[in-house]
Amino acid sequence: MPVTTTIITGATSGIGEETALALAKKDHALYLLVRNTEKGEELKKRIIAETNNKHVTVLACDLADLQSVRKAADELKAKLFSINVLINNAGGIFAERELTRDGFEMTFAVNHLGPFLLTTSLLPLLEKGHARIINVSSEAYKMGKPLFDDLQAERGYSASKAYGMSKLFNIYFAKSLAERYKDKGISAFALHPGVVSTSFGAGMPGLVKVLLFLARPFMISAEKGAQTSIYLATAPKLESKTGQYFVKNKIVKTTSTANHEGARNKLWEISKQLAPINQ
Numbered sequence: 283m284p285v286t287t288t289i290i291t292g293a294t295s296g297i298g299e300e301t302a303l304a305l306a307k308k309d310h311a312l313y314l315l316v317r318n319t320e321k322g323e324e325l326k327k328r329i330i331a332e333t334n335n336k337h338v339t340v341l342a343c344d345l346a347d348l349q350s351v352r353k354a355a356d357e358l359k360a361k362l363f364s365i366n367v368l369i370n371n372a373g374g375i376f377a378e379r380e381l382t383r384d385g386f387e388m389t390f391a392v393n394h395l396g397p398f399l400l401t402t403s404l405l406p407l408l409e410k411g412h413a414r415i416i417n418v419s420s421e422a423y424k425m426g427k428p429l430f431d432d433l434q435a436e437r438g439y440s441a442s443k444a445y446g447m448s449k450l451f452n453i454y455f456a457k458s459l460a461e462r463y464k465d466k467g468i469s470a471f472a473l474h475p476g477v478v479s480t481s482f483g484a485g486m487p488g489l490v491k492v493l494l495f496l497a498r499p500f501m502i503s504a505e506k507g508a509q510t511s512i513y514l515a516t517a518p519k520l521e522s523k524t525g526q527y528f529v530k531n532k533i534v535k536t537t538s539t540a541n542h543e544g545a546r547n548k549l550w551e552i553s554k555q556l557a558p559i560n561q
Contacts, residue, residue: 286310287365292372294321297475300508301369306333308516315343315354345372345396346382352560355403364411365404367515370397371418379439387434393448398455399557412467415459416514419452419472424537426450428545453527453536454546460525469524471514475507
């Protein structure tokens with residue numbers, strides 16, 4: 283029987299899919315939180331066929347819809363006693379400014395606010411499981427600034443700026459979790475997976491799409507891109523490294539902006555107000 287219970291978002295493609303397959307081979311009991319349950323069920327069949335690990339469950343969870351996130355969290359709390367690993371893997375970049383049904387800018391919602399709500403909703407189970415929380419960030423965080431006075435990009439939208447800010451927020455969130463819940467047995471990490479050759483960014487406008495196409499020969503495979511997520515989910519004795527940012531399984535120092543304690547505390551408080559958990 284599996285002894286490690288793992289939740290992963292965005293597992294139906296790219297590095298999420300490779301991460302799920304690798305962890306299934308290591309006998310993790312997987313809960314795949316996916317927007318498209320049909321794709322999720324197809325992946326479940328593939329995982330079982332390739333690994334003979336039948337402990338795979340698919341749950342609907344659209345990170346752009348806070349009610350969907352709350353429902354998924356409630357389902358997990360009804361099914362599970364504890365969670366050992368939570369991988370906030372799903373993310374997106376959007377060519378045009380879009381709003382979610384809750385009225386939030388799509389990049390901010392999918393890459394930060396949805397994962398924030400999911401994680402904080404599951405904290406009782408994460409505490410019981412002495413969990414590792416893994417946020418898939420990106421070196422694009424270096425392009426990001428914490429624009430707390432314009433989180434919804436109402437003053438003008440740039441896909442790269444919105445994405446960079448959301449990846450910066452992934453690091454803030456990991457550091458805040460590490461600080462706030464270390465004494466509860468929780469550890470948290472952020473990582474850069476590498477520049478991965480996937481369908482990510484396919485909907486971007488002409489020039490960006492061309493640049494992505496030209497860069498593809500220099501990109502790494504999704505399998506290689508998943509390696510740091512897998513490492514953080516499985517390597518022993520990482521608790522002392524909680525709050526750190528990893529690239530290629532190694533700790534890498536982050537910028538002064540990413541280390542700003544006041545900014546990450548402000549983000550936490552704003553996120554709590556925008557995405558309150560079910561009581």
